[in-house]
Amino acid sequence: MAPTVRHTVVDSPYEPLTLVAVDGVLSRVHMTGQRHRPPEETFGEPDPRPFGEAIRQLDAYFAGELTEFDLPLHLVGTDFQLRVWAELRRIPYGETRTYGELAELLGSPGASRAVGLANGKNPVSVIVPCHRVIGAGGGLTGYGGGLDRKQRLLAFESGTAEPAALF
Numbered sequence: 001m002a003p004t005v006r007h008t009v010v011d012s013p014y015e016p017l018t019l020v021a022v023d024g025v026l027s028r029v030h031m032t033g034q035r036h037r038p039p040e041e042t043f044g045e046p047d048p049r050p051f052g053e054a055i056r057q058l059d060a061y062f063a064g065e066l067t068e069f070d071l072p073l074h075l076v077g078t079d080f081q082l083r084v085w086a087e088l089r090r091i092p093y094g095e096t097r098t099y100g101e102l103a104e105l106l107g108s109p110g111a112s113r114a115v116g117l118a119n120g121k122n123p124v125s126v127i128v129p130c131h132r133v134i135g136a137g138g139g140l141t142g143y144g145g146g147l148d149r150k151q152r153l154l155a156f157e158s159g160t161a162e163p164a165a166l167f
Helices: 049-062 079-086 099-105 111-119 145-157
Strands: 005-010 015-022 025-031
Touching: 015 049, 025 049, 025 079, 049 111, 079 099, 099 111
Parallel strands: none
Antiparallel strands: 005 015, 015 025
């Protein structure tokens, strides 16, 4: 039997976010115009019912009241991608890690480029915080949602920007 895929669109300070669930479990969060955004026909039927808790937590995050998401996720990727995405969820709110640091944590010190590629394919923006990964010199590098969004997310998490000032 084919999985049931549903989606909804919610407002955020970063323009609308499209949430996609597979069999009732959040599997993707896409920003408008983001790189690697799949075609809309893969989002399934519109149905807000599977997303109540995800919406509640996203609202709390953008209000500055939540620093760690606690949601079940249905992630599909290679074993390496899944390991990278799990490590991304361990980066504390308001902190950053470099691609090299993540590669070290994964036991693959020479794999910073592979970490970057996996980071770029993260299907659950914001909730799996790929925006918290920076270049070796501390500079902002690659973000599927655009470097301006990455900068604003990091500023918000560091307390130097209010959510309303993000866009």
